[in-house]
Amino acid sequence: MIVLSEARLNQIRDFGRSAWREPFSSRAWHELGFFMVSSMLTGVGFVFIAVTMGAGIALTVTFIGLVVVAASLRGTRGLGRFHRTLARGFIDEIIEEPLPFSARPGFFGWLQSALRDRVGWRAVAYCVIKVPLSVFGVWFAFSVWVDAFFCLTYPLWGAGATRPNEFGVVLNLFPPGFLSVQSSGFIHGLFIFFTGGLLLLLAPWPMRAVVFADRRLMHTLLGPDPVTARVRSLEDARAQTVDASAATLRRIERDLHDGTQAQLVALAMQLGQAKEKLAEAGDLDIDEVRRLINDAHGGAKEAIVELRDLARGIHPPVLDTGLEGALSTLAARSTVPVELTVVLEERPTHAIEAIAYFSVAELLANVAQHANASRASVRCTQHGKWLRVVVRDDGRGGAQPALIGSASSGLRGLIDRVHAVDGTLEVNSPAGGPTIMTIDLPLHA
Amino acid sequence: MSDSIRVAIAEDSAILRDGLVQLLADRGFEITDAVSDPEGLHESVTRDLPDVAVVDIRMPPTFTDEGLRAAIELRRRHPTLGILLFSQYIETRYAAELLADGAAGIGYLLKDRVADVSDFVEALVRVASGGTALDPEVVTQLLGASRKIDSLSGLSGREREVLSLMAEGRSNAAIATTLVISEGAVEKHVANIFTKLDLPVSQSDHRRVLAVLRFLDS
Numbered sequence: 001m002i003v004l005s006e007a008r009l010n011q012i013r014d015f016g017r018s019a020w021r022e023p024f025s026s027r028a029w030h031e032l033g034f035f036m037v038s039s040m041l042t043g044v045g046f047v048f049i050a051v052t053m054g055a056g057i058a059l060t061v062t063f064i065g066l067v068v069v070a071a072s073l074r075g076t077r078g079l080g081r082f083h084r085t086l087a088r089g090f091i092d093e094i095i096e097e098p099l100p101f102s103a104r105p106g107f108f109g110w111l112q113s114a115l116r117d118r119v120g121w122r123a124v125a126y127c128v129i130k131v132p133l134s135v136f137g138v139w140f141a142f143s144v145w146v147d148a149f150f151c152l153t154y155p156l157w158g159a160g161a162t163r164p165n166e167f168g169v170v171l172n173l174f175p176p177g178f179l180s181v182q183s184s185g186f187i188h189g190l191f192i193f194f195t196g197g198l199l200l201l202l203a204p205w206p207m208r209a210v211v212f213a214d215r216r217l218m219h220t221l222l223g224p225d226p227v228t229a230r231v232r233s234l235e236d237a238r239a240q241t242v243d244a245s246a247a248t249l250r251r252i253e254r255d256l257h258d259g260t261q262a263q264l265v266a267l268a269m270q271l272g273q274a275k276e277k278l279a280e281a282g283d284l285d286i287d288e289v290r291r292l293i294n295d296a297h298g299g300a301k302e303a304i305v306e307l308r309d310l311a312r313g314i315h316p317p318v319l320d321t322g323l324e325g326a327l328s329t330l331a332a333r334s335t336v337p338v339e340l341t342v343v344l345e346e347r348p349t350h351a352i353e354a355i356a357y358f359s360v361a362e363l364l365a366n367v368a369q370h371a372n373a374s375r376a377s378v379r380c381t382q383h384g385k386w387l388r389v390v391v392r393d394d395g396r397g398g399a400q401p402a403l404i405g406s407a408s409s410g411l412r413g414l415i416d417r418v419h420a421v422d423g424t425l426e427v428n429s430p431a432g433g434p435t436i437m438t439i440d441l442p443l444h445a
Numbered sequence: 446m447s448d449s450i451r452v453a454i455a456e457d458s459a460i461l462r463d464g465l466v467q468l469l470a471d472r473g474f475e476i477t478d479a480v481s482d483p484e485g486l487h488e489s490v491t492r493d494l495p496d497v498a499v500v501d502i503r504m505p506p507t508f509t510d511e512g513l514r515a516a517i518e519l520r521r522r523h524p525t526l527g528i529l530l531f532s533q534y535i536e537t538r539y540a541a542e543l544l545a546d547g548a549a550g551i552g553y554l555l556k557d558r559v560a561d562v563s564d565f566v567e568a569l570v571r572v573a574s575g576g577t578a579l580d581p582e583v584v585t586q587l588l589g590a591s592r593k594i595d596s597l598s599g600l601s602g603r604e605r606e607v608l609s610l611m612a613e614g615r616s617n618a619a620i621a622t623t624l625v626i627s628e629g630a631v632e633k634h635v636a637n638i639f640t641k642l643d644l645p646v647s648q649s650d651h652r653r654v655l656a657v658l659r660f661l662d663s
Contacts, residue, residue: 258458261556262461262533265560268559269461269464269559269562270464273471273562276563
């Protein structure tokens with residue numbers, strides 16, 4: 001026996017209660033309208049494709065044939081756009097726009113681009129496959145609406161006719177002559193009217209099934225194809241990476257300009273003053289010179305520290321010896337005690353190690369700043385071809401992925417870097433803690 | 446030597462600002478104000494008009510060329526104010542913008558130049574008294590980018606040295622000291638240069654600078 005959960009039963013009950021209202025819902029009528037208009041468009045499209053492609057293929061022996069086929073593809077691309085517009089207007093189905101057509105320069109460039117336009121060919125496939133779907137839809141779904149209409153209106157105009165028009169799936173549902181009971185009196189009329197009511201209640205569902213199939217078909221053939229979608233996401237990732245590295249370079253320049261460069265200028269200034277004072281042999285103010293050299297000495301040491309921190313921020317040298325060493329330095333420098341576990345069978349590529357390192361650095365900095373945690377742990381493990389880094393703390397939690405991006409450009413950069421190599425960052429941080437950040441990176445990228 | 450030249454300083458790096466204040470005060474300048482952003486500079490200059498303002502090019506809020514904008518604006522409002530732009534980079538475009546309205550009382554120096562305190566102080570005095578002080582780097586870039594290679598190659602080595610120093614805004618006396626030659630020799634070189642480059646002879650130092658710069662730039 002199938003045991004249904006309470007929620008499931010409620011769902012079914014709700015459905016039972018609302019199902020009879022379905023023929024009067026706007027969705028049912030929109031789907032009906034969509035089917036009718038898009039089927040007509042399908043008819044037009046099929047004729048267009050049949051004529052142009054037929055002519056083109058017949059002429060392929062000459063050059064003109066190729067031009068006709070190319071023009072046909074461009075036209076069909078337009079039909080595809082029309083179908084997408086219909087879907088959005090009637091049934092709220094948003095089909096993502098495929099890449100716009102971009103022709104290479106010159107007529108032959110255009111010809112080549114048009115003939116190789118995947119979007120155009122996919123639109124052709126859609127228009128062709130849509131033909132049997134429309135025919136089937138007329139027989140299976142549209143017929144139910146039409147028959148319901150004829151049956152319901154039978155009492156109005158049926159005086160002369162012995163039976164209402166019936167076709168499609170309904171014709172097969174009822175035995176022949178079922179609706180033409182011998183007497184065509186009042187009872188007969190009432191019977192047909194109630195049959196119409198029943199058909200009306202059923203009508204939205206086959207239509208929904210047909211439109212559903214069409215929705216899938218449109219997404220598959222009229223949206224961006226998987227290769228294009230992949231290219232797009234790679235382009236996005238590349239743009240992010242380029243932006244991120246430009247931002248990094250800008251930050252490094254700023255740090256150098258404001259930090260070390262300024263310190264060295266000040267240092268040179270102090271030494272220059274001291275040098276000139278020493279040259280004034282007459283009245284040498286030795287205390288003043290001592291002060292200048294003291295300041296310069298202090299400034300030089302500060303500049304060294306700052307330069308070292310900056311260099312480490314660009315690329316920690318210990319990272320060259322492996323992730324474990326670099327992370328243990330990081331863990332030791334953290335203000336919150338960090339327990340570190342690194343279990344890796346093979347070494348990830350340098351780029352991945354660097355991303356993992358800077359991610360952990362960023363996350364530990366966040367733990368120290370925001371989490372109010374007493375301890376944290378970092379765990380690096382290998383799962384097949386993936387490196388998993390889990391940073392956990394026992395702080396107050398409440399970190400939200402949506403907020404992370406806006407809260408700190410550092411974390412935004414982290415997410416971009418992780419995405420750039422097809423990695424993922426998962427945030428699990430219920431209010432009250434603990435916070436678990438999981439980063440998955442491919443070992444080799 | 447610079448009893449009461451009044452200087453305003455706009456520099457966002459505290460360490461350099463303090464260093465400059467200390468250095469210039471030590472050399473007998475009167476520091477009217479030391480600020481860290483363009484607004485502060487505008488207020489300060491309006492309040493007690495100094496002889497010269499030392500202005501960092503990169504200042505808040507965007508850290509690009511605020512100092513240059515402020516300098517051009519200040520010049521429009523106070524034509525007598527000398528401006529010494531002070532930067533860690535030399536950009537030819539900045540120099541061109543700065544010199545668009547003349548070279549009198551204009552300076553553009555690398556920050557490194559403070560290391561040679563006397564040279565720096567001398568340049569500041571020159572700018573304060575309506576002269577010009579261009580960084581040797583600016584002049585090198587202008588010479589390198591100049592399309593007048595043919596005319597320039599007609600100059601002797603010494604003449605090119607004199608030309609560079611002239612473009613930096615130095616007087617004949619200063620050029621003579623730098624090159625360790627007599628002032629008369631400098632005058633002769635200058636006359637030769639003006640003849641060879643077909644430039645109008647000019648007495649005042651900053652007009653001379655402008656003539657040379659126009660020549661290199663055109």
